[in-house]
Amino acid sequence: MIKNTNIIIKNKENIYGGDYLHWADAMAKKIIKKREKQNPKKYLVASGITPSGHIHVGNARETLTADALYKGLINNGVEAELIFIADTYDPLRKVYPFLPAGYEKYVGMPLSEIPCPEECCKSYAEHFLKPFVDSLEDLGINLTLYKSDENYKKGLYDEKIILALENRDKIRDILNRYRKEPLPEDWYPLNVVCEKCGKLSTTKVINYNRENKTIEYVCSCGHKNTVKPFKGRGKLPWRVDWPARWSIFNVIAEPMGKDHGTSGGSYDTGVKIAREIYNYQAPEKIIYEWIQLKIGEKAVPMSSSSGVVFAVKDWVKICHPEILRFLLLRSKPTKHIDFDLKAIPNLVDDYEELERKYFELMKKREKGVELNENDMDKIRLYELSTPKIPDELPLQIPYRFCVIISQIAYDAEKGEINMDKVLEILKRNNYESIDSIKESDFERLKTRLYMARNWALNYGEVLKIIDxxxxxxxxxxxxxxxxxxxxxxxxxxxxxxxxxxxxxxxxxxxxxxxxxxxxxxxxxxxxxxxxxxxxxxxxxxxxxxxxxxxxxxxxxxxx
CATH class of the missing domain: 1.10.10.350 (Arc Repressor Mutant, subunit A)
Structure with a gap:
């Protein structure tokens, strides 16, 4: 478990006098009202991902939606917690385009048990999960991280495995209601990690001994054995694992992609399994739409398996983290987003316009001026987008201009941007106060210049003066x-x-x-x-x- 607690939440009190709420606050208010009879001590919001490939901006929408809801719950005066469950014990389903051909032998093995493809991390799962976890602090996300391989190996699921095995007929009946082809009579709600080949998706449970709590299984590799399916030896399939974890962690709400939330999807079956097998009320669902990556004139859904991604770890190479939060939180989760890398300068302009408005409105509020609904929405959006709110309006040098300056002031011999030259250029561009620039503004400017240069070289236009x-x-x-x-x-x-x-x-x-x-x-x-x-x-x-x-x-x- 990893805890990230480096976050600043300003204006925690609910500043809204009426129903002027950002969608995250409105959603939180609705959930609190719906659960008031249950009266939970803590409103736990869950998010997660299978780290089978690069965790991209589309995946980040789920985590940031969960984070916004978590902050909305806090803003509504209840105790809340945000958790992230990495499905590190899921099997590798195929050799993805970004993997070497030699990985064919690992297909079917849990991601946590497969070697790192670049030999830089302790496992395949860690290789793709670590860059995302490292980005959480920059994104201002305060959560507790769990890894499913550790959860299973610690025995956290053992009781749920027994309940699933003892109620396999009930679970099969629930799942069959939504299937075209019914599950066979000899189906068991459990996958076993073969002791010989280490694979999870090539085994089949053929018997469960209720008295001894053991299962008999066979593997396509030829191995056969009778084992106790606990502490990581057995893993529940996704449609059973999901409701099991709801009951383990007491999840109250969870964002999910529209594939899971569709009629007959894994949420619908999960609701019934949670209630009928685990005696648990399923969490409130929050459906979010896909983010599509714009490539030329086309917009293509992001997918780790297909290689159509823009990884979260790459965002901070070209833009500030709060701009990503702004992109994903300014629209309701159900609104479709086309992510256009070429439009980054426009996105930064929009955010900085909001930032200027925020400080203007806060000054009005301090003077006792009554703000309207639109003004209050702007304040709340800025708060949710900006994890570390500055005390005053920071120096704003337009991103587009930084794209130009960063290339003109770049010293190729030293491999760095000449900041003295940058300051001279800014003076000639009527930034007269640049001589008294604060250290925080200087460091932010320097960071933006390198980001803007990276963007120009990779996604924008290289500035090349002809001879x-x-x-x-x-x-x-x-x-x-x-x-x-x-x-x-x-x-x-x-x-x-x-x-x-x-x-x-x-x-x-x-x-x-x-x-x-x-x-x-x-x-x-x-x-x-x-x-x-x-x-x-x-x-x-x-x-x-x-x-x-x-x-x-x-x-x-x-x-």
Whole structure:
């Protein structure tokens, strides 16, 4: 069990005077009302995953939905806990595209008992689980982690295994109600780990001795034995394991994918097995929609097994954790999300607009101004998105601009971003307070610059200024006479102004207007002689970020 407790929750009191609730608070309120007769001492919210491959952003939606509900319960004044159960004792179902061919021999073995594919962790399960667990602190998720192989080996499921074996006919009848092909009469609700080959999915229970609490099994490898199916020797199949764990941990609520929550799915059978076999009221279900990864014009459902993923561990290489929380929590779980890596700058802009609004609204609230429903929703969304809320509005340098700066200020020889150069560029872009930047803002800026550079190199556009000869060729062959005249005039006037973003921006428009040239034509000409393209970053900021002599030289192509 691993406990992650590094989290800051500000404004824990319920600040909502009426029913102005984020969906997580509304959901928590509904669950509390529904369970008030039961009066649980603790509202336990569960989440989990089978670490058969990279744990991706789509998987994170379940955990963050559970986390939001957990915080919603706290906000409604009840004691709550969030747990995460990793299904590390599930078998490897096939050799996935990201695995070496030699892993064929491990198909059918529990994930916790298979070697790490890169020999960096103690097991296959740990290799894919560890990066996700390591990301929990950054994501501001406070949970208790359980691993199913440890749970089984500790005997946590032993009593549930006996109940399942002694009620196998009842369980089979429940499952058969939702099956096209009924389970055979000799079916048992248990999988056994073969003592000879170590596989879980190739064994079959052929008898259960109720008096001795032993089972007889055979394996396709030829091994046969009579054993007590406890402490990890036996494992319940998923549709029985799930309701068993509800009763073991006293789960009150659990998010689940729409496949589990559909009519006749594992939740429906779990409800009946929990009630009829384990004498437990099933948890409240929270259905969430898939997140699709946008690849070009297509949106493809994320899947570890198919290799269509964007891993959670890779998110923090390109963007701040709170932005991922914002992406997943601003919509109800039932709303479909298309995850477009190219749209990261837009997502950051949306979050920072919310952040500015939050501090503005909090100042109003401190002055006693009554806030409306929309304002209260914004406050709550920011709180749920931001695990570590700063005391005041932090310095906001737009992500798009950081994409440009990070590439211009990168020192290839040293392999690092030159922060002195970054600060100079920011001064030229009218960030006048940059001289007195706080240490926390400086460190956050530095982190964002490296994230933005990684994003540009992998998912955005690499900023590549064409050489002088290519620029001259474009100038002579692709620009009209009016554009050529403007470039010459603009280059001369650049020498006369302050070299900052605002002054350059004004000069672009004013000089084009004086020559009766459409500003769009001026921008087009500029991007062509600088980047060899018809488009580019915000021109005033871009030019002010470059060396002044270089810029004047580039707009003096006739000399």
């Amino acid at each position: 002088l000869e290519k620029a001259k060729e474009i100038y002579n062959n692709e620009l009209n006479e009016k554009q050529k005249e403007w470039i010459k005039t603009f280059g001369e006037k650049l020498r006369e102004i302050e070299f900052d973003a605002l002054s350059i921006h004004e000069l672009i428009y004013n000089s084009a207007k004086e020559m009766e040239l459409n500003p769009k034509e001026a921008f087009l000409a500029s991007y062509k002689i600088l980047l060899g393209k018809k488009y580019g970053p915000k021109l005033g900021s871009f030019l002010s970020s470059l060396d002044r002599d270089f810029v004047i030289g580039r707009y003096s192509l006739t000399k």
